[in-house]
Amino acid sequence: MNETISTLLDHRSVRSFLDTPVTEEQLQAIVTAGQMASTSSNVQAYSVIAVTEPSLKRQLAILSGDQAYVEQCPLFLVWCADLYRVCRTAGMYLSDQTTYEDSTESFMVATVDTALAAQNAAVAAESMGLGICYIGGIRNRIAEVSELLRIPELAYPVFGMCVGVPDRKSGQRPRLPxxxxxxxxxxxxxxxxxxxxxxxxxxxxxxxxxxxxxxxTPWSKIMAEWLARPNRLHMRAFLEDKGLLRK
Amino acid sequence: MNETISTLLDHRSVRSFLDTPVTEEQLQAIVTAGQMASTSSNVQAYSVIAVTEPSLKRQLAILSGDQAYVEQCPLFLVWCADLYRVCRTAGMYLSDQTTYEDSTESFMVATVDTALAAQNAAVAAESMGLGICYIGGIRNRIAEVSELLRIPELAYPVFGMCVGVPDRKSGQRPRLPxxxxxxxxxxxxxxxxxxxxxxxxxxxxxxxxxxxxxxxTPWSKIMAEWLARPNRLHMRAFLEDKGLLRK
Known part of the structure; x- marks a missing residue:
């Protein structure tokens, strides 16, 4: 087994971090590695917001359902699906043509592009001895998170990611066979x-x-509880309001 | 720079492969690495179909817009967002409760889970000297692809992935600054x-x-053409028909 596969297999979510900051060099390596992931039609439809300001992290921790590690981690990355940049950039060539940034397909392209970049970034971080944890909780109060971080129309925060030096080695959750x-x-x-x-x-x-x-509790039962939970039912209306997923 | 980051930064899409098969050990390493990616609430809402049968690959190549490398690659992986498995598994605990597998949020969870697993798999493949190429083209005629591969309700093919030994080192496309x-x-x-x-x-x-x-052509202009293309407008109706993205 090579070093890269060992890194991938050794993944575990980290929710407790040392105070050690993530350096600018580490952040650049993380984002550059993210950018090298595949992207549909070279659209590169994502942005990442590096949050280090304590007051912002505190507010994001509250908005994510009081997850203390969002505040405690030295670097919180907010990964956004972003069709705003490409629409603005392409605008000069478009005048009055109909465009399709609001289609389900475009929404999927942007969301998948974001996830591929984020996962490369996660792997890069872990290869340097940092720990990460994805935070889907930023979709709990997604409109407030978007306002706090000034995320424009045609873009939305898909998930957050805590990054930092783990303060201990956490356990690894078994996967499906x-x-x-x-x-x-x-x-x-x-x-x-x-x-x-x-x-x-x-x-x-x-x-x-x-x-x-x-x-x-058996996994099947936990999954039944997950399926029966009316989770984030505001999502459709929020996305449509942002100009996405309208058709 | 460590070996893992070098692998990530060296990514390029590969569209021409040697005849050398991908071994069962390599396939297992690829999928196992994929499974170790993060997953929302441990739902693990994805499946991957390993296609090696020449006639199936030929049909998928045609359905993906006549992309010859889909047929030529020794292994074609079809990555599916999959809420079918979890719904069937949890079924015994659910009886007549309302469930939310058809929400926008659940659709996003499954799509993101799939992309994270696929990107880990891509990195594992590349770390072993294999080349990969994501194929969004399998969404061109997504209903026919789903029928061909017998993909059930509550699941859909997000993208394909060609895997094999590259027959030459292809160029690397520059990314946004x-x-x-x-x-x-x-x-x-x-x-x-x-x-x-x-x-x-x-x-x-x-x-x-x-x-x-x-x-x-400047990137901005290519992006304007992309935005003005009525691309895969069947997606919403297809997904709703599969029981997904209904609310």
Whole structure:
């Protein structure tokens, strides 16, 4: 196994950081690595906002559902899907033509571009001994987060990312068995669902160990709770208001 | 610079491959690395279909807009956002409760989960000397691709990925200057748009060199053409039909 694959396999979410700042060189390496990810039609439809100001991090921590590590991490990256830049840039060639930045397809291109860049950035950070944690919680109060960071129309914060030196090595959460996600020459529902069964046992054991016996809910049940939660139902209206996902 | 960051910075899309097959060990390493990417609430809402059957690859090449390398690559991965598995798995705990797999938020979770896993997989492949190319073209005729690969309701193919040994070292496309995508403590539109200007010059030079002078369109103009193209406008209806993105 090579060093890169070892880095990928060693990933764990880090939610507790030392005070050590992330250096400008590290930030540049992280973002430059992010930029080298693939991008659909070279649109590069993302921006990243590096937040280091304590008061901003504090407000973002509250807006993300009181996640203290958003404030505690030395660097909080807000990854935005961004069609604003490309629309403004291309504007001089467009005059009165109809454009499609508000289509579902354009929304997907921008969202996927952002995720690919962010994951490269996460890998780069981890390869330098830093820890990261994705924060989907910034979508809880996405309109307030957008206003706080002055994110313009046609752009939206997809997720945040805590970055910093881990203060301890956290545990690694087991993943589904590979047979649950890998299909051959066609989707195989039976194989996939059969492979999931063992995962319930694995996750019960993992939760018990991690919580000293206090938690032992099977994954399937946790997923049922996730599916039944009316989570972030403001998303559609927010995105349409930003000029996205209208058709 | 460490080996992992060197791998990330050396990325280029590969569209021409040797006949050498991707081994089962390589495929397992690629998918396992993909699975170690972060996932929202541990939903792991993706599947990957490894396509090696020549007739299937041929049909996918045609459905993707006659992209010959989809047929030529030894391994074609189809990355699917997948809420089918989790809904079926959780079903026993749900009976008659309302669930939200059809929300915009759930669609985003599944799409982002898929992209994070795929990018880890791409990095793992490249670290072993393989080349990759993302294929958004599988969304051109997404209903036919889904039928061909028997992708169930609540799942959809986000993109394909050619994988194989490169037959030559292809050129590396320059990215936007970092100042165009990296903002500090708030979105800075002036800085971003100013930084884009030099990129038009960079890309004209790159295109001229690559095409021996035949192409020299500035990036801004290519982007205007992209925005004005009514690209994949079937996406919304297709996704709703699959039970996704309904609210």
């Amino acid at each position: 590979t047979e649950a996600v890998l299909h051959r020459n066609g989707y195989d529902p039976e194989m996939s669902l059969e492979a999931v069964k063992g995962y319930d046992v694995t996750m019960v054991r993992y939760l018990r160990e991690r919580t000293e016996g206090r938690k032992s | 970092t100042e165009a995508v990296l903002h500090r403590n708030g979105y800075d539109p002036e800085m971003s748009l100013e930084a884009v200007k030099g990129y038009d010059v960079t890309m004209v030079r790159y295109l001229r060199e690559r095409t021996e002078g035949r192409k020299s």
